[in-house]
Amino acid sequence: MKKFLDENFLLQSEIAQDLYHNFAKQQPIIDYHNHLIPEQIANNKQFDNITQVWLNGDHYKWRAMRTFGIKEKYITGDATDKEKFLKWAETVPYTMRNPLYHWTHLELQRYFGITDLLTPKTAEKIYEQTAEKLGQPEFSVRGLLKKMNVEVVCTTDDPIDSLNYHKQFASEKESFKMLPAFRPDKAMQAEDVAGMNDYIQSLEKVSNKSIGTYQEYIQALKSRHDYFAENGCSISDHGLEQIYAEDFSDSEISKIFDTLRTGKALSPEDVLKFKSAMLLQFAEWDHEKGWVQQYHLGALRNNNARMLRVNGPDTGWDSIGDFSQARALSKFLNRLDDQDKLAKTILYNLNPADNELIATMIGNFNDGSIKGKIQFGSAWWFLDQKDGMTKQINALSNMGLLSCLVGMLTDSRSFLSFPRHEYFRRLICDIFGQDVVNGELPDDRDLIGGIIKDISYNNAKTYFNF
Template identity: 70%
Template structure:
């Protein structure tokens, strides 16, 4: 019987073990999509205890605790930190076969060298040991990024964000590149007139402009797009239920903008056309600058209206949605491609039923201009686990080129999430190693090892052109 989480965890063959230990393990990390708070990196925050770094803001753990019968006061409420941790520790044994079980113990081992199994009995010992380490300079957020050999972090930022923390991080000379990503979801969200107009007011303030027309609105957003570029940004990101690709005229979009600015709600048709226009415009701006655009598709968000009203978004009330994806994605990408305005693109699906759809869709628009120009993104959110990763890589292998895959990301708000890259790498090496030993792949360890290194790091470095990351400009004042 194998020991739990030993050095050959998930590596079922000698070849898999060799691929991981000799090729994958040594590679640095590029985290090209996450939700780490840049202010905490700028401040080089040190956490007071294990609860603060592990449970604050982690809706994965909250969902498990709620399912285990833990009262909300121990998740997002005001219970003492150690009591919250005790409830989490008591929940961990019940997460068997959920990725949280593996992630929890990988994080304890890799960051704190704690090899005990977390449960109610071990909670106090583990909490005290990890909390003591967290209070040392080595365990500041920058220290944690160094510890995991993270070379690039790409945060997620709204066009109205000042990026002042990115500037401070750069001026401090922190060796890990902390770069912004342009995420304009709120700028195209016209589901609620009052919310949209509130956003426009904030955009007016940060861009120091008066927005009286749709043209003014685009000018202000383009100014922010340019500003993000001056700060080293080369990535955009969109979190959408589905791609919007309705036909529209300029006059229709201007009329819709004027209508919602007057405080009136848009019809469903006007709403979809406006979102389609904005998505197309953002994509053209990305192409003009040579950025990479990312589309995270298929989340059904804020399903529990009572708890969302109480706690706000991103607190654990989201699920996989069953949206139709294929036709709109094809139409959207085709319009850009027809006009020779299609940027490098990464497509992510949340519904596993769309795996093969995505894996084949990318092949429609890979035109030979760059290796893997259109990417099928890694298993995301609910698919960010062993089964989800294997299915994503199998679909990509069967219908595309796994060897050109840009690999893993964390999509996390936690500085303790980087063992997810190790988890992915072990799964990748096990897939390839098993097929070598089955005779399905040649026993060419040098070549297959190079492919492993590429997927772990080199492909992303080349794809995003982060071998020599642009230096952010001086922060603009408004």
């Protein structure tokens, strides 16, 4: 019987162990998509305790605690940090077979050197041990990132963000980079007319431009896109139910914008046309600047209206959606490619039923101009666990080139989530190792080890050109 979470965790063969320890383990981390708070990195925040750095904002853990019957007071409510941690410790033993069980203990080991299992019996001791370490300078936010050998972190930022913290950080010449990513989803949410008009007012202030027409709106957003580029941004990101690719004319979009500015609700058809126009415009700017564009597709968000009113968005009430993806995605990519305006693109699906769809779609637009120009992004959100990652890896392997994959990302709000890169690398090494054991691949350690290095680090380094 193997020991839980030892040095060869997930590595089921000698070959897998060799591939991980000698090729993957030492590679730096390029975390090209996350939801970390730039202010905390710029100001090198020191957390008082593990609840603040580990539980606050982590809706994976919140969902598990709610399922286990923990009251909201101990999740997002007014309980003390210690009380919240103790309730999480009650939940952890019963997360077995959920990836949270692995992540929890992997993170305790990698950051704090704690090998005890987190249970109600060990919770007090672990809370005190971690609090003591988090008070040390090397456990500041920057220290935590350096501990994981992080080379680049790309945050997720709205076009109206000032990027002041990115500027502050860039002026300090740290050992790693913090770069912004352009996330303009709020700029195209035409179904929320009141919210859109509020957003336009905010955009007017930061761009110092009056916005009365659609063309003026585009000019203001373009100025923000340029501003992001001036401050080191080379990535955009969109979180969408599905790609929007309706046919439209410029005059139609101008009229739709005029209607929106009056505060009148738009028809569903006009909303789709507006979203389609905006999405296309952003993609063309990305191509002009040589950016990488990312599309996260398939989340059904804010399902629980009652709890949305109580806690707001991104608090654990989202799930996998079953949206139709193929036709509109093909139309959108083809429209850009036909005009030679298709930027490097990463596609992520939340519904595992779309794995083969995405794996084959990328092949339609990989034109030989750039290695892995169109990417099937690593398993995302509900899928970034052993089974979900394995299925994504196998779909890409069977229908594309796994060797061109740009690797893993955290997509996280926590500074303790970076062992997910290790988890992914261990899994990749085990999959290759098992194929060698089965005689399905040759035992060429240099060749396979080189591919492992590429997937872990080199491909992302070249693709993003950080």
